[in-house]
Amino acid sequence: MRTAVTEDLARSFGLSGEEYNRVLAIMGRTPTLTELGIFSVMWSEHCSYKSSRVWLKQLPTKAPWVIHGPGENAGVVDIGDGLAAIFKMESHNHPSFIEPYQGAATGVGGILRDVFTMGARPIATLNALRFGRPENPRTKRVVDGVVRGIGGYGNCVGVPTVGGEVNFHASYDGNPLVNAMTVGIARKDRIFLSAAAGIGNPVVYVGSKTGRDGIHGATMASTEFSADSEDKRPTVQVGDPFTEKLLIEACLELMATDAIVGIQDMGAAGLTSSAVEMAGKGGVGIELDLDQVPARETGMTAYEFMLSESQERMLMVLRPDREQMARDIFHKWDLDFAIVGRITDTGRITVRHRGTVEADIPLAPLNDQAPLYTRPTVDTPKQEKLNPARIEDRYGLARALEKLVGCPDLCSRAWVWDQYDSTVGGQTVKRPGAADAAVVKLEGLTRALALTTDCTPRYCMADPEMGGAQAVAEAWRNLTAVGARPLAITDNMNFGNPEKPEIMGQFAAAIRGMVAACETLDFPVVSGNVSLYNETEGRGILPTPAIGGLGVLDDVALAVGLALPPWLDIMLIGNTVGWLGQSLWLREIGGREDGAPPPVDLAVERANGDFVRTHILNRTIRACHDVSDGGILVALAEMAMASGVGARLMTHPPGIPGHAFWFGEDQGRYLVAVADYATFARAAESAGVPAMRLGTSGGQNLTLPDGGSISIAALRNAHGRFFPSWMDNSTQKETP
Amino acid sequence: MKAGIVIFPGINRERDMAIALEASFGTAPRVIWHKDTNVAGLDLVVIPGGFSFGDYLRCGAMAAHSPIMRAVKAHAERGGYVLGVCNGFQILTETGLLPGALLRNASLRFLSMDCHLRVERADTVFTNQYQPGQTFRAVMAHGDGNYFADKDTLDRLEGERLIAFRYTTKAGEVTPEVNLNGSARSIAGIFSPNLRVLGLMPHPEDLVDPLMGGTDGKPLFDALAAA
Numbered sequence: 001m002r003t004a005v006t007e008d009l010a011r012s013f014g015l016s017g018e019e020y021n022r023v024l025a026i027m028g029r030t031p032t033l034t035e036l037g038i039f040s041v042m043w044s045e046h047c048s049y050k051s052s053r054v055w056l057k058q059l060p061t062k063a064p065w066v067i068h069g070p071g072e073n074a075g076v077v078d079i080g081d082g083l084a085a086i087f088k089m090e091s092h093n094h095p096s097f098i099e100p101y102q103g104a105a106t107g108v109g110g111i112l113r114d115v116f117t118m119g120a121r122p123i124a125t126l127n128a129l130r131f132g133r134p135e136n137p138r139t140k141r142v143v144d145g146v147v148r149g150i151g152g153y154g155n156c157v158g159v160p161t162v163g164g165e166v167n168f169h170a171s172y173d174g175n176p177l178v179n180a181m182t183v184g185i186a187r188k189d190r191i192f193l194s195a196a197a198g199i200g201n202p203v204v205y206v207g208s209k210t211g212r213d214g215i216h217g218a219t220m221a222s223t224e225f226s227a228d229s230e231d232k233r234p235t236v237q238v239g240d241p242f243t244e245k246l247l248i249e250a251c252l253e254l255m256a257t258d259a260i261v262g263i264q265d266m267g268a269a270g271l272t273s274s275a276v277e278m279a280g281k282g283g284v285g286i287e288l289d290l291d292q293v294p295a296r297e298t299g300m301t302a303y304e305f306m307l308s309e310s311q312e313r314m315l316m317v318l319r320p321d322r323e324q325m326a327r328d329i330f331h332k333w334d335l336d337f338a339i340v341g342r343i344t345d346t347g348r349i350t351v352r353h354r355g356t357v358e359a360d361i362p363l364a365p366l367n368d369q370a371p372l373y374t375r376p377t378v379d380t381p382k383q384e385k386l387n388p389a390r391i392e393d394r395y396g397l398a399r400a401l402e403k404l405v406g407c408p409d410l411c412s413r414a415w416v417w418d419q420y421d422s423t424v425g426g427q428t429v430k431r432p433g434a435a436d437a438a439v440v441k442l443e444g445l446t447r448a449l450a451l452t453t454d455c456t457p458r459y460c461m462a463d464p465e466m467g468g469a470q471a472v473a474e475a476w477r478n479l480t481a482v483g484a485r486p487l488a489i490t491d492n493m494n495f496g497n498p499e500k501p502e503i504m505g506q507f508a509a510a511i512r513g514m515v516a517a518c519e520t521l522d523f524p525v526v527s528g529n530v531s532l533y534n535e536t537e538g539r540g541i542l543p544t545p546a547i548g549g550l551g552v553l554d555d556v557a558l559a560v561g562l563a564l565p566p567w568l569d570i571m572l573i574g575n576t577v578g579w580l581g582q583s584l585w586l587r588e589i590g591g592r593e594d595g596a597p598p599p600v601d602l603a604v605e606r607a608n609g610d611f612v613r614t615h616i617l618n619r620t621i622r623a624c625h626d627v628s629d630g631g632i633l634v635a636l637a638e639m640a641m642a643s644g645v646g647a648r649l650m651t652h653p654p655g656i657p658g659h660a661f662w663f664g665e666d667q668g669r670y671l672v673a674v675a676d677y678a679t680f681a682r683a684a685e686s687a688g689v690p691a692m693r694l695g696t697s698g699g700q701n702l703t704l705p706d707g708g709s710i711s712i713a714a715l716r717n718a719h720g721r722f723f724p725s726w727m728d729n730s731t732q733k734e735t736p
Numbered sequence: 737m738k739a740g741i742v743i744f745p746g747i748n749r750e751r752d753m754a755i756a757l758e759a760s761f762g763t764a765p766r767v768i769w770h771k772d773t774n775v776a777g778l779d780l781v782v783i784p785g786g787f788s789f790g791d792y793l794r795c796g797a798m799a800a801h802s803p804i805m806r807a808v809k810a811h812a813e814r815g816g817y818v819l820g821v822c823n824g825f826q827i828l829t830e831t832g833l834l835p836g837a838l839l840r841n842a843s844l845r846f847l848s849m850d851c852h853l854r855v856e857r858a859d860t861v862f863t864n865q866y867q868p869g870q871t872f873r874a875v876m877a878h879g880d881g882n883y884f885a886d887k888d889t890l891d892r893l894e895g896e897r898l899i900a901f902r903y904t905t906k907a908g909e910v911t912p913e914v915n916l917n918g919s920a921r922s923i924a925g926i927f928s929p930n931l932r933v934l935g936l937m938p939h940p941e942d943l944v945d946p947l948m949g950g951t952d953g954k955p956l957f958d959a960l961a962a963a
Contacts, residue, residue, distance in 0.1 A: 148845075151846045152846075155787075155846055155848075155877070156746070156787040156790065156791070157748070158786060158787075241790070242746050242789065242790025242792065243790075245748065245787075246746070417848070418847060419847075420846075420848055421848045422848055423848070423939070423948075424748055424785075425752060426749075426756070426942055426945075427948070429947050429948060441947065441948075443751070443755070556947060
């Protein structure tokens with residue numbers, strides 16, 4: 001029995017009436033069910049970027065070191081030694097809410113495939129995670145599942161998870177964010193692209209078999225959630241990291257030969273999007289015979305085959321004379337290998353199943369006539385600048401510090417990263433928590449990559465343009481703080497419903513801020529992903545343009561961490577006015593979430609960072625930490641807790657209230673430890689960079705300028721308490 | 737001594753192990769595929785960490801039945817050296833080359849962190865470059881490292897001095913707090929009765945370079961290279 005294709009069915013697939021009319025015009029007839037499925041996923045927000053494309057085009061994407069910018073599976077930059085770093089960040093938000101373990105696991109699997117599809121061996125993964133309030137009973141289950149899922153997949157596949165971030169906020173209660181970033185390394189003359197070519201060449205399917213899982217996942221990711229979203233659990237895919245590991249090894253083995261013409265992983269919208277993209281980019285046609293597709297279950301229809309999002313699958317176009325060699329490699333790794341079609345000169349995608357043509361669509365209009373919307377925008381109202389002198393401090397420095405380092409957004413993330421294998425591969429130089437960015441060495445070379453993910457969503461909510469700039473600047477700052485030369489970013493734009501003008505206004509403003517920061521910092525966007533409709537019951541998330549930054553260290557031995565060494569001078573780089581608006585001190589101590597966020601002066605950012613990097617690389621700076629959430633005193637406490645070495649602080653400059661100086665979140669600042677403050681201060685002065693001596697390291701306590709003091713042990717205790725007690729992980733079996 | 741590394745599908749610490757072996761031995765180890773059937777010409781067979789066959793059955797159970805393990809067993813019976821780390825240790829217990837089993841960590845969570853191991857005897861080919869009773873740092877990265885054996889086996893291991901390493905504090909004290917995976921008697925690694933087969937859960941191969949945080953694991957490989 002055939003399902004009748006109607007406008008109502010098209011609507012239930014997520015197409016608007018107008019979009020359905022466009023399908024009818026392209027086809028010149030009523031589409032088949034399979035054809036409607038193909039149009040609906042290709043034109044979904046997730047695959048077509050129909051609401052965001054007009055804005056994304058504004059991002060700077062070029063630099064002399066950029067080899068491939070947005071448009072390929074991942075971005076590619078030249079890192080020297082004839083090598084390229086290939087990287088991207090991608091969201092798996094909606095699936096992770098519905099089924100946290102598998103949602104997060106398959107998010108990791110998907111981003112890994114985007115990277116090794118291009119010929120790179122993945123060397124590191126990071127995760128930017130945002131969860132609802134800890135008080136919400138549901139949050140605990142989501143955190144537990146997501147962390148287990150990331151570990152379950154990443155640990156097994158053998159790619160170290162080296163960094164990322166975790167935030168909490170009520171706006172993520174019904175819509176957590178799981179953004180995974182993977183970085184891989186390839187020879188820069190051996191990059192694999194997806195464009196198909198060569199009429200008659202075989203189209204080869206490799207990897208896992210196809211099942212009914214994940215059908216219409218891309219469409220699900222393009223709608224808001226309602227209370228019954230849990231019913232969508234069957235649209236979440238199930239991951240198999242073991243097969244992924246085999247797929248990585250088999251693909252890299254094949255990629256060392258000349259067999260592959262084009263290759264594309266099957267991600268969102270599975271076989272449909274991989275086939276359409278490969279043929280579309282190559283300007284050719286493609287013919288698929290679904291009877292040849294390895295199936296996990298019997299009785300699957302053409303519609304199900306084309307829309308399945310079963311994991312760990314790839315589509316390749318091979319040189320015909322290399323077919324047998326390729327088959328042998330995949331069989332060696334016990335993976336399915338099937339010729340499922342041919343490249344044609346028709347410019348159409350033709351899908352056959354059991355002797356019937358189930359779909360026959362011209363590719364050019366399917367791609368070119370995909371909807372593109374310039375949706376209306378409304379600017380976010382500016383917030384008032386708060387005057388720190390008018391904000392009273394009843395807490396004192398020591399008590400506030402202890403509370404801040406223990407709050408969910410600043411407490412130790414060890415509980416999370418202790419569940420991720422961060423060392424597999426043997427190249428992890430700076431593990432999670434050791435430095436502002438993870439540092440991963442390139443095997444056999446002195447070169448290393450520095451990696452970070454950053455975003456401060458509460459700044460973005462208050463001022464999306466400033467928040468967008470700040471996210472890019474903080475990524476640049478974190479790479480700089482280990483001594484790396486920042487090269488490029490990947491962006492993961494997480495926003496609410498784009499059909500609401502205020503949400504689209506946030507998006508447009510965030511892009512404006514990012515454009516400015518990318519330009520001033522020479523820090524182009526080379527890949528990215530957009531996740532919209534992050535709303536549940538009409539409530540949107542904080543705008544969250546998560547930035548994944550990549551930098552290079554020519555000599556890994558020069559990388560510095562944040563652990564504070566003893567008996568050094570502690571210097572502050574950058575200017576301080578005591579900005580309390582949107583600060584964590586204001587939220588956690590003052591109980592307010594208002595005010596304009598701290599401004600980012602991009603020229604100053606660049607000057608301060610270039611100065612810091614120079615003095616890391618000439619070995620003047622022995623430890624470095626950027627000043628971000630929680631301000632100077634939290635940054636210093638983090639340095640002290642990392643090494644167990646305390647510090648004695650001097651009185652802050654007059655004219656700024658103490659709490660504003662020590663906890664304000666002014667941007668473009670670093671704490672550095674140097675042997676001789678006077679020489680360093682002179683160097684800063686001649687570079688035109690503000691530098692101020694804050695104190696001296698040593699001892700077991702942080703001795704504060706207001707007469708208070710707190711021991712490193714007490715800080716560590718406060719810092720380490722939240723996650724283990726919240727997640728109830730303190731039970732250990734007794735030794736028999 | 738000539739070393740080789742066995743690769744099962746899903747093994748993922750073979751590169752770490754190859755780097756550590758090459759740093760001490762001066763030559764790259766031979767790579768042995770799990771479908772191979774002999775290890776002739778090798779003095780030391782190393783089974784590295786990872787998730788052989790996905791660990792979808794009991795950890796190491798599938799690998800224990802693969803063709804190469806018959807050859808590894810014969811090699812051990814001839815008095816050859818075998819080192820199994822992490823999944824490699826699990827495979828050795830599943831093969832029966834070492835007693836006991838590795839259960840799910842007591843916390844039921846994957847553990848990825850440094851730990852301290854106490855050298856229980858320093859008169860073996862694996863440990864003679866450590867001092868008896870000294871501790872060294874190693875990287876823990878496992879979900880199933882909770883060593884288990886019945887009381888008689890544990891007593892025998894202790895009586896015959898076949899315990900290689902225990903989880904301790906940096907100062908060498910055995911405490912429940914540092915026995916994170918819940919192993920019986922804080923056992924991190926054991927020897928075969930002829931002291932030529934060693935299995936341990938933590939990864940000495942991930943600390944052989946100051947850049948990665950230390951060289952605490954290097955004496956183990958240096959000792960093998962010198963044998």
